[in-house]
Amino acid sequence: MLPPAPPESTPPQSAPPESTPPESTAPESTPPQSAPLPFPIFLPLAGVRLVLLGGGEEIAAKLRLLAGSGATIEVFARSPCAGLAAAITASSARHHARAWAAGDFAAARLVFIGQDEPEPAAAARAAHAAGALVNAVDRPEFCDFLVPAIVDRAPLRIAIGSGGSAPALSRDLRARIEAAVPAAYGALAAFCRDWRARVAAALPDPDRRRRFWDGALAGRPAALALAGRSAAAGSELAAALATHQAAPARGRVSLVGAGPGDPDLLTLQGLRALQTADLVLHDCLPGPRVLELARRGARRIDVGKRCGRHAMSQAAITRLMVGHASRGAHVVRLKGGDPSIFARAGEEIAALEAAGVPFTVVPGITAACAAAARLALPLTDRALAHRLHFLTGHGESGPAEGEDWAELAARGGTLAIYMGARALPALAARMLAAGLSPATPAVAVENATLPGERRIEATLGTLAGALGACSGPALLLVGAVLARRVAIASARAVAA
Ligand code: SAH
Numbered sequence: 001m002l003p004p005a006p007p008e009s010t011p012p013q014s015a016p017p018e019s020t021p022p023e024s025t026a027p028e029s030t031p032p033q034s035a036p037l038p039f040p041i042f043l044p045l046a047g048v049r050l051v052l053l054g055g056g057e058e059i060a061a062k063l064r065l066l067a068g069s070g071a072t073i074e075v076f077a078r079s080p081c082a083g084l085a086a087a088i089t090a091s092s093a094r095h096h097a098r099a100w101a102a103g104d105f106a107a108a109r110l111v112f113i114g115q116d117e118p119e120p121a122a123a124a125r126a127a128h129a130a131g132a133l134v135n136a137v138d139r140p141e142f143c144d145f146l147v148p149a150i151v152d153r154a155p156l157r158i159a160i161g162s163g164g165s166a167p168a169l170s171r172d173l174r175a176r177i178e179a180a181v182p183a184a185y186g187a188l189a190a191f192c193r194d195w196r197a198r199v200a201a202a203l204p205d206p207d208r209r210r211r212f213w214d215g216a217l218a219g220r221p222a223a224l225a226l227a228g229r230s231a232a233a234g235s236e237l238a239a240a241l242a243t244h245q246a247a248p249a250r251g252r253v254s255l256v257g258a259g260p261g262d263p264d265l266l267t268l269q270g271l272r273a274l275q276t277a278d279l280v281l282h283d284c285l286p287g288p289r290v291l292e293l294a295r296r297g298a299r300r301i302d303v304g305k306r307c308g309r310h311a312m313s314q315a316a317i318t319r320l321m322v323g324h325a326s327r328g329a330h331v332v333r334l335k336g337g338d339p340s341i342f343a344r345a346g347e348e349i350a351a352l353e354a355a356g357v358p359f360t361v362v363p364g365i366t367a368a369c370a371a372a373a374r375l376a377l378p379l380t381d382r383a384l385a386h387r388l389h390f391l392t393g394h395g396e397s398g399p400a401e402g403e404d405w406a407e408l409a410a411r412g413g414t415l416a417i418y419m420g421a422r423a424l425p426a427l428a429a430r431m432l433a434a435g436l437s438p439a440t441p442a443v444a445v446e447n448a449t450l451p452g453e454r455r456i457e458a459t460l461g462t463l464a465g466a467l468g469a470c471s472g473p474a475l476l477l478v479g480a481v482l483a484r485r486v487a488i489a490s491a492r493a494v495a496a
Helices: 057-069 082-090 120-129 167-180 185-202 206-218 220-226 230-246 268-275 287-291 314-326 345-355 367-375 405-411 424-433 463-467 480-495
Strands: 049-053 072-076 094-096 108-113 133-136 149-153 156-160 252-257 279-282 299-302 330-335 359-362 388-392 414-418 441-446 454-459 474-478
Touching: 049 057, 057 072, 057 082, 108 120, 120 133, 149 167, 149 185, 156 167, 156 185, 185 206, 185 220, 185 230, 206 220, 206 230, 220 230, 252 268, 252 314, 252 345, 268 330, 268 359, 279 314, 314 330, 314 345, 345 359, 367 414, 367 441, 367 454, 367 474, 405 424, 424 463, 424 474, 441 463, 441 480, 454 463
Parallel strands: 049 072, 049 108, 072 094, 108 133, 252 330, 252 359, 279 299, 279 330, 388 414
Antiparallel strands: 149 156, 414 474, 441 454, 441 474
């Protein structure tokens, strides 16, 4: 029989502190790969009847954990261990020095069964018959729910569970979070709780309210609350609230460089912008793994071009950006690599300035730097390359049109060529005609830092043939500084 669904949603804000037990009741067996995932919830227990069976230390740990929940707790233990006896004394739990009977589960919502319970199956059946959910220590077959590993920063609480797959990993993660989240987060959470209703009344619009809290948590009110100065934090917050209420909703734009695609290569500033975004206007380059880092409630619009076809005109992108920001949204304009390199940032910045929309530019790792890193090569070198040219192989009027290749060839240095893979045969022909030697080292990196990365180390004379067709973005690098890489690749080819 299925027990009734437990109460859902937010626990009362006044939930008291709890201890932090290990994820002790997780099943030992490995669930199949496609095992359904348990759903985590926080369960308010004030006034709820709970039954604990057994006299062991694990029941003592549960009691310590539950003691501050406001629940009515009954412990059935013929001979409680010292730890349990102490926990019973310290809590308001009622102790019954006898075995359970079926009537003991009446109106109980949760029943915990300890390891020393001689008849766990019968106890679980009786608990279910009374409509309770059961947790049996180390007996996953009787468990309706698992107890998570908990990081306690009351009233803030972080619960970690692996659905029984990896309790040790849950504990390890808990230890890391314990170390990373200052104890003062509890004070900050209490501060937020105390101000929540007042802020909600002052700012009924949920988007404005969220932005207000984002600002408060990133600014002085949170810093003061974390430092234990809640009165000063309150004055700051009240002042900020008054200003926020009086001011018209004012949005902003962050022009963010997403880097070459690996989310680890996004900057912390870029991450913060994404996590406070209302709207993300993205090109196709940043890729799904970076987009996943955006705030869950943020709207995402793909405004990128594919195969030279514009999904949205530049004018339409600018209109969207300015329009939403003017209505108070935080718009993140997310671009692959760095926004200042072949990304039409100039036009967007001019439009934002003309419209008087506040904006910031967050740099990103450009494809040339990512490719050089993946090749473990510098782009400049004291002996081999005194200059670095960022070029596009896709000019307004065709491949490499208008570029003075003879001049570039004469000056030397490293050429980083964006959007040049498709036109590579024509580009190479021009460079050779301009006087660059066919033996000049030339390298292509497709999908740099992304799954399916491909690195081709060749020469100007051979690169186009070696690269062939590309399905992802590819960057070309040409110049003497690449010689070491090309030499290694040729040596490898000879050896093979
Ligand atoms: N603003 C971007 C460049 C945009 S132009 C930057 O700073 O990197 C698009 C071109 O960038 C692509 O055609 C390709 O040449 C290059 N590119 C972008 N991401 C890349 C990647 N992960 N690997 C290789 N080349 C990439």
